[in-house]
Structure formats: structure tokens, C-alpha cells
Amino acid sequence: MPRPHFIARALLAPGLVIAAACLLASCASKPGDANEVLTRASTSMGVAQVKSLRYVASGTGYTFGQAFKPGGAWPRITLHSVTRTIDYEGAAMRDEIVLSRAEPQGGGGYPLAGQQRNDQFVSGEFAWNVAGGNVAPGPRFVADRVHQLWITPHGVLKAAARSSGNLQASRASDGGSTLSFAEAGRYSATVRIGADGTVTQVDSVFADPVLGDTRTITTYADYRETGGIRFPMRIQQTMAGFPVLDLTVQEVQVNAATTALQLPEAARNTAERVTAEKVADGVWFLGGGSHNSVAIEQRDHLVLVETPLNDARTEAVIAQAKSLAPGKPIRFAINSHAHFDHAGGVRAAVAEGATIVTQAANAPYFESAFGQASRVRPDRMQRDGKRIGTVVVGEKLIMGDASRPIELHRIKDSVHSDSFLMVYLPNEKLLIEADAYTPGAPNTPPPAVPNANNVNLIANIERLDLKVERILPLHGRVVPVAELYAAVGRPAPAAR
Numbered sequence: 001m002p003r004p005h006f007i008a009r010a011l012l013a014p015g016l017v018i019a020a021a022c023l024l025a026s027c028a029s030k031p032g033d034a035n036e037v038l039t040r041a042s043t044s045m046g047v048a049q050v051k052s053l054r055y056v057a058s059g060t061g062y063t064f065g066q067a068f069k070p071g072g073a074w075p076r077i078t079l080h081s082v083t084r085t086i087d088y089e090g091a092a093m094r095d096e097i098v099l100s101r102a103e104p105q106g107g108g109g110y111p112l113a114g115q116q117r118n119d120q121f122v123s124g125e126f127a128w129n130v131a132g133g134n135v136a137p138g139p140r141f142v143a144d145r146v147h148q149l150w151i152t153p154h155g156v157l158k159a160a161a162r163s164s165g166n167l168q169a170s171r172a173s174d175g176g177s178t179l180s181f182a183e184a185g186r187y188s189a190t191v192r193i194g195a196d197g198t199v200t201q202v203d204s205v206f207a208d209p210v211l212g213d214t215r216t217i218t219t220y221a222d223y224r225e226t227g228g229i230r231f232p233m234r235i236q237q238t239m240a241g242f243p244v245l246d247l248t249v250q251e252v253q254v255n256a257a258t259t260a261l262q263l264p265e266a267a268r269n270t271a272e273r274v275t276a277e278k279v280a281d282g283v284w285f286l287g288g289g290s291h292n293s294v295a296i297e298q299r300d301h302l303v304l305v306e307t308p309l310n311d312a313r314t315e316a317v318i319a320q321a322k323s324l325a326p327g328k329p330i331r332f333a334i335n336s337h338a339h340f341d342h343a344g345g346v347r348a349a350v351a352e353g354a355t356i357v358t359q360a361a362n363a364p365y366f367e368s369a370f371g372q373a374s375r376v377r378p379d380r381m382q383r384d385g386k387r388i389g390t391v392v393v394g395e396k397l398i399m400g401d402a403s404r405p406i407e408l409h410r411i412k413d414s415v416h417s418d419s420f421l422m423v424y425l426p427n428e429k430l431l432i433e434a435d436a437y438t439p440g441a442p443n444t445p446p447p448a449v450p451n452a453n454n455v456n457l458i459a460n461i462e463r464l465d466l467k468v469e470r471i472l473p474l475h476g477r478v479v480p481v482a483e484l485y486a487a488v489g490r491p492a493p494a495a496r
Contacts, residue, residue: 034169037177037193042157044197046229050154054085054256057235057247061099064244065210065340066107069418070365073242075106080115082247086149087258088158092123093149094261105415107339107435112415112452121261122146128267135266136290140209140310140344143377147187147206153199153220153232156191159183176200185377198223198230205376209310209344211240212374212382218245227254272316276324277478280428282404284324285472286317291341292474294432295321296425298401301331304354305423305432306474307345311379314345318352330354332391332399334408336434336474337417338362346370347381350388357399359410360392361419393421403427411436411460416453424466431466433457434474437484450488458488469495 042048058081062074083096097118101110110116119130120138122145127138150159160167163181170178175195182188192201201219208214216239220232231252237245275288282297291308302325307314318330333349335358336342346356347370358366367388374382391397393408400406404427411420416435423432436457461468461481468481482492 034167034179035164037169037179038157038160038164038167041177041179041191041193041197041199042161044230045154045157045199047154047157049228049254051089051255052085052087052258053152053154054083054253055231055249056251057082057084057249059245059247060102060243061246062242062244063106063108063110064239067338068105068107068415070338070362071368074244075108076102077108077110078102079247085256085258085261086152086155087261088155090123090258090261091146091149092258092261092263093121093145095120105418107416113449120145121267122149123261123263123267126263126267126270128264135264137267137270139270139312143186143207147204147216150183150187151189151202151204151216151218153202154229156189156199156202159189160191187376196223198232207374207377207379208340209347209379210340211369212347212372212379213376214239226252229254272313274316274320276320279470279472279478280425280430282325283425283428283430284321285478286320287477289313290475292472292476293317293321294423294472294474295324296400296404296406297325297328298331298404300328302328303332303334303400303406304330304349305334306336306342306434307333307349307354308342308474309344311345311348314348315380317345318348332357334358334406334421334423335362335366336422336432337420338365339417339435342434342474346388347374347379350386351380351384353386355389355391357391357393357397357408359419359421360394363390363392366390409460409464409466411457412463413459414453414456422457422460424464424468426467429467429469430472431461431468431470431481432472432474436460437471437487438473439471439476439479439483440487444487446487446489454484454488458484458490 059079061077061079063077064074067074077099080098085094098115100115121128125142127141127145129136129138149155160179160181166181168180177193179191187204187206189202189204191199194200199220204216205213219236222233223230224233233249235247273288274286277285279285284295286293286295294305296303302321304321330352333354333356335356370388395410397408398405407424407426408421411422414420436453471479471481471484485492
């Protein structure tokens, strides 16, 4: 599963962020001159000298949007090394990260044991990841990474200077100040500046596909002189009310080389591509990207399994599904679990008029999360004024027509998600699942230690006595069930 950024977001409208900042800044005091406050802070921080920046840090992170239980804290990871390179003049940034899980439960696309390296980029309106020398465009990461670039301590003052037309300032009783501004369609920010002119906190809001207007609070402390500027040696961040980052900085380089931040041509390919593979009568496997979906035809409507990533991906999937069964609306959208890469298109499905079918524990969280406004960058659900409707699944639910029934089963005892569903089509003997098993390349030998998620999926198939012949994974290719068994070093059961 493509790795989500390890930082996170929260629920608050931009106006409320400014109001909250006013409480901290004592709005009753006479507002200061915004340009004066900005000039003082920029001089203190050495902003004019900083064209680019590189710092190396380590500490603790948390995998945003990948909680084991919906509404719970994000899973903790160990950040063995974080090297961030920023080109402020080119609006580009690179994060080189070496990480490992610090707790076994929850998602994130990380191995259950051992370290993983991640190389993540943003440049202007493009984001991408690099793995094994291969460039993977990541349009869904743009909003997050642009926001992260411009809430860095020097970046936020540069952004404030660009936004001087809507810049507001206020004085605090401790001798500090706040600056508030918004970058239209991107984020809003309230910057807390200490009496010594350093940026101590940035309270910001940006658009997330699941949470809508999403609040981030980033704290900077332990400033030191380095390379003619002041830079914090401690960086902490919370999103959606939970911690996502706690870093200790070991090294800072001012005006570092930025040649590695050049935009590769492969990263420009951001168009959504949806392929349709007919796997049985009335059943289509919708691929072409990092996340798959499945369309299931019923007598007078369609059921769509999985609405992933964001509006762009899910709207492309919806268009493809409707073209396969003209005139039939998508009445239900089945969600496998609450992790944000698999729930990021729920807003688009709701706007389409679909009722969301999800495991019972997800429903209260979804109703809260998708009830939040999305004003920073209004999505289709916000524009259409739609509200989410849900059908909940406890341990099992049967839906669909008599000729093509659809069984939904909870995956028990998974370390990936506590509110996890798989979909079984008994007539076609097809199993649809996400993250419990992602097929490797053909003829890949099994790992020395079987993947716990794969083992758990087999245990659930056998517990329920499902007569599976093929697996339609929501990552990867359609495979015979024998490949799942081979991945754990077991022979597949005889066909029934």
C-alpha cells in the first residue's frame, strides 16, 4: 500500500483557528502593525538569508489516517532519520525518511518488522515518491506537502510576506505577537511569535480528503544560531487532536544544494487512469492506479466496492463504473476500512448519492469526520451540500439481488484494522479484500517469515468456510487463491 505521509490533520474551520489564536494572543489588546511584526520576526530569524535549507533529525512519528480503531490515535513509528531539503525560491521540498514500526497495530504500508526507506517530493503543484529508482506520481499528497513546506519556521514568514494583503497581527501580553493569513485554496495559518522574534507555533488548517478542513499545530522550540540564522532544534506537531511528530534536530545547513529537487517528467503524469477487467458476469475489477475498486451489477443499480484516495480518483472510478452499466446508478459504496487512503473518496461517493456500507465501528467516526466542513478547498460533497448515510455491518451482512448476492464479513483479529471488512461473492467464488493480502510479482518466493496479515486472512476464510477461487485485491492484480496460500508457504485447499 502506498505510504501515507506520517504527519496529520484536524477538524476546525479557518475562522475558528483565528479565533482560537486570538484567545492566546489577547485580542483585547490593540492590534499591532502586521508589517512591523513580520519585519521584526523575519530579521530575528534571518529569513532574508535563507534561499534553501537542509536539516537532519530523528525522533518519533505517527502514521496519520491509519489508526487501528476509528477515532483512535495514529500508530506510532520510529523515525531513525529524517532529512528534509527545502528550496524556498523553487517551492520544492524533499523528505528522506528511514523508519520502522514502534507498535504492531494499525496501517501505514510499512513492514511489520525491519526498517523502510521513503523518498518523498513536492515541487509547485506536483508531488511524487521515488522507490527503487522508480518515480510514482502522488497528486493526492500535494495539499499536505505544500502545507508542510510553508509552515516551516522560515517558510511561514516567507508565505506571510507573500500574503501581505490579508495579513493580520495582534499583540500578546507576554510581549509576543501573532500573524494570521490565508493562502487561497491551500491553507490558513496563525503564527505565534515569541518576544525574541522567533516563530514558536504555527496553527494551520488545510484540506484533507477525509477530514475536510484539517487543523495542524506545529511547535518550534530550543532555537540556536546556525549558519547566520536561528533554527529550532525541537519540532513537534499534532493533527486531528493526536501527536504526529516529535523531532530532535541534529544538523542544519543553510542554502544547501537543491539539484535533487528538480521535477522529473514522470511526476507530471497526474491524470487518473481507470481500467476495467471483467472477472465474471456483472463484476468488473477497476484498476489502473495504486488502489483498485470493484463494480458489481444488480438488477436496477450498481454496488461499488471501495472509494479510495480522494475525489479525483473516486470520480474517475465512478465514471468508469457507470459506463459499464449505462443507466444504473451507484446506490451503495462498500468501504473496506477507515484508513484514509481507502476512505478518501467517500465524500465523492456521498455526493454521487451513494449510501456508504461500512463496519459498525466506522460509522460514528465517518458521520463525525464527513460532517466537517471543507471550506479551504471545497470538495464536491461540500459544494452539493450532501450528508453521509450509512448501512452498518456487524459481523456479517448479505445484500444484493438473489441472482448475485453479496456477502460482507468482518475480518477478525487483524493487526491492520479492528473494523475491517472483506466482500465475498458466493456465486462467483470471488473474494474482495484490501491490505490483508497484496499479491507480489508472479512466482515471487514466500518470505522466510509469513506476513501476519496474510496468515490472518486465511484464518478468516477458513473460519467462515468461504469457497474462494480468486482474490480481487484492492492493491495489485487479480490472483487465484492458491497464490495467497503460497505466500504463507501452504498448499491451497482442493477446489470445492
